[in-house]
Amino acid sequence: MSQENKRSMGLKEAISIVVGVVIGSGVFFKASVVFKEAGSPLLGILAWLIAGLITICAGLTVAEIASAIPKEGGLYAYLTELYGDVVGFLYGWVQVVIYFPAVIAASAIVLAETASPLLGGLSAIQQKLLAVGLIIFMALVHMVSTKLVGKVQVIATVGKLLPLAAIIIFGIINGKSGELSTISFNGFTAGGFGAALIGCLWAYDGWISVGTLAGEIKEPEKNLPKAIIGGLTIVMAVYVLFSVGIIKTLPMDQVIGSSAVAADTASVLFGSIGGVIISLGMLISVFGALNGNMMAGSRMPVAMAKERKLPASAVLEQINPKFGTPINSIILLSVIALVYVASGSFQALTDMIVFVLWVFFVMGVFGVFLVRKRKMNASYKVPLFPIIPLIGIIGGIYIVISCLTSSFTNAVVGTVLTLVGLPVFLYLKKKNTKETGSGKNVA
Helix, strand or coil, rough: CHHHHHEEEHHHHHHHHHHHCCCCCHHHHHHHHHEEEEHHHHHHHHHHHHHHHHHHHHCCCCCCHHHCCCCCCCCHHHHHHCCHHHHHHHHHHHHHHHHHHHHHHHHHHHHHHHHHHCCCCHHHHHHHHHHHHHHHHHHHHHCCCCHHHHHHHHHHHHHHHHHHHHHHHHHHHHHHCHHCCCCCCCCCCCHHHHHHHHHHHHHHHCCCHHHHHCCCCCCHHHHHHHHHHHHHHHHHHHHHHHHHHHHCCCCCCHHHHHHCCHHHHHHHHHHHHHHHHHHCCCHHHHHHHHHHHHHHHHHHHHHHCCCCCCCCCHHHHHCCCCCCCCHHHHHHHHHHHHHHHHHHHHHHHHHHHHHHHHHHHHHHHHHHHHHHCCCCCCCCCCCCCCCCHHHHHHHHHHHHHHHHHCCHHHHHHHHHHHHHHHHHHHHHHHHHHHHCCCCCCCC
């Protein structure tokens, strides 16, 4: 089937996919961190706007690369094509050993923290045990029923939108805090604002997927930039308005001191019962994030194993004949996630993820210059070249540097885990070459 025959997606569908992919559970739990690090309400709102702008510019740029390299695998395929097998492998390695397990662990931790007040208040150890139990439970569900997994995801999509809408509408209308009326940049520091951007970009995570729409959308040269700009602008508006709703409801000191700022805001707006209902909606949203990442993440080791790009590939590529699920891959992902739960916190895990991913994202955005230099055919061209790509690159470099200065330990841990992939790559390359007698299937 030709690529043109697959172009069946209109602009509305493309915008809805962008919004659906990007809006997750992060916005509920990063608001307090963003305002704390930014230093003032106005700077916190500005951080959400700038993070959105960086995301839009990066998304528009990667979309051109996607149209020039119409291969399955997203950024993994683009990095391999543009920079070679080593870089592509390391990105795939990061997805398997850092990104998906850490996202699952972070989701389980924050779900346990959110559930704690509803369960009468859990100790730190009890919250960790609950997070462990959630991961094990989800792993078992994913092993035996893909159909149930899909139904959960539909419910979770509704669950994440209701709390957002409620806090935006009632917070802006009924909120009595007047701190947004004072325009102040007194709390600004480059390091603090960078740390705020890191928190924001966790909530924008998922934007990298929008580039893959290039091969599916009708008239990509016209509709793709509209879908990316329109979809991410909607996301940015939701995040900004949600933050406004929070800061209009709670004083700044309560916002930055809260471990569950969305739930606390809901309690003020709707009373204890209303707060519980909103908290339940947030729980459904986080559960959906855990569910979705378990589903997507467990397929990554299978894909890499089929190319003999992971140790024990023969085991990891197996699909259970009875349930039709990648049980071994699910076990691998869950075990790594459990290690992260035992050793980290939500903030530490998300900082590590943002640092490692944005190193590769910057390389991905820079790849548009390689596409142009090699004169690769692209059905879509990023507008305002090279301004748009440069905004994405400069913003990405600022984020990486901010991670190093504000969360050095987590950045180092992420770097070490990434570089562990190098000897694995060399081992697999040697092993596969010896087995095949050629470099055809090597890592």
